[in-house]
Amino acid sequence: MLPFLDVLVRRETDGRLSHTVYRKPTHTDRYLRADSHHHPSHLASVSRTLINRALNLCDPQYIDAELDHLRRVLETNGYNWRQCTRLASSSCKRRPAVAERTPAFLPYVKGVTDTIGHLLRRRYSIRTIFRPPGQLRNLLRSPKDKDPLAVPGVYMIPCDCGSSYIGETRRNITTRLKEHIRSVKNMDTHTSAVAEHACSAGTTHFLRFDKVSVLAREKYFVPRKVREAIEISRRPNFNRDGGWALPPAWKPSLQSASAYNVAGLECDTVSAVCSTVFASTRESNPTPTQPPANESNEPTTSHAPYSTRDSRQRARWARNSSRQ
Incomplete structure (x- = not known):
């Protein structure tokens, strides 16, 4: 037998090869129940697929046993x-091809979204795909702990001498750390600056691979390389x-950025660094296109932080002023 x-x-006694459906010994014969809250097409697909x-797949001598x-x-x-059996026989009929638009995805609610699906199908030729409602697996938390280093981005390997190594990778940081550790064990100073620092420092320094931190999560190449250069310029490193x-022109801004704890932001990207620094620069040195600050004792109203929408409005105000 070959599954x-x-x-x-x-292989039969006469040497012929016969075929039937294979199931694992651990198969439980549990399928989507007919009384579950799913669209009828989902329920019909269970029996239709099995039959x-x-x-x-089955040869004629095994069909009756499989159907039973x-x-x-x-x-x-x-x-x-x-x-x-009626659904299985109707699936063999070919349906005429109909030019359909982009399908619409709707959560299935019995008596509501199925009516909407019929309406979209008949009047607008839009095929509706129904998704099951909230499932139990979406409500329960995964028992596995997430590895904080299993992301691409910029990382830092500290040393007890006070300096650190700043690196970047498009793979998981955990994979890159394994390569650094292997280079240190093999004393391969040609491929790893971490191994070179460990060999040159001798026994007076200790690389803390257990305290590696993620400085920025970034999967795109250019922002990742720029962020690595920013962190190298801001921290003592080897x-x-x-x-x-x-x-x-970036140097004054990067020096000012050292006063901000940007690494603690959830959206830790290059734009987060620049927006924090440039916002403080605009407040201290307003440009000619900005309205002058209120120096009188009149009460002032609070404004929202500087945003992209504000920059567009200020640019539009500057263009209108130049035309006048």
């Missing part, structure tokens, strides 16, 4: 066998180079 792709291949699989097994299983799960060459 392969749900097919159990047997058509039996008819397509399916009848017991489906009735146990609440299905009507006569209705199941990197071989400074990463990407940043414009000299």
